[in-house]
């Protein structure tokens with residue numbers, strides 16, 4: 835039989851708990867961050883269909899005016 839002291843079991847318990855908490859934290863942080871970045875990038879960045887100018891418009895969601903040529907751009911889907 836393997837003799838294990840109480841302090842060794844306690845240290846193992848703390849290490850396993852910290853590893854589980856860190857794993858869950860990184861997993862949820864990565865999942866939330868990738869989703870937010872995808873939503874923000876799809877909503878804010880526009881590319882003009884006439885002059886191909888890429889710009890940021892955070893005020894309009896479906897229809898935006900190109901600051902370079904003044905044409906209207908509509909979001910796909």
Ligand SMILES: [Zn+2]
Nearest residue numbers: 882885900903
């Ligand atoms: Zn344009």
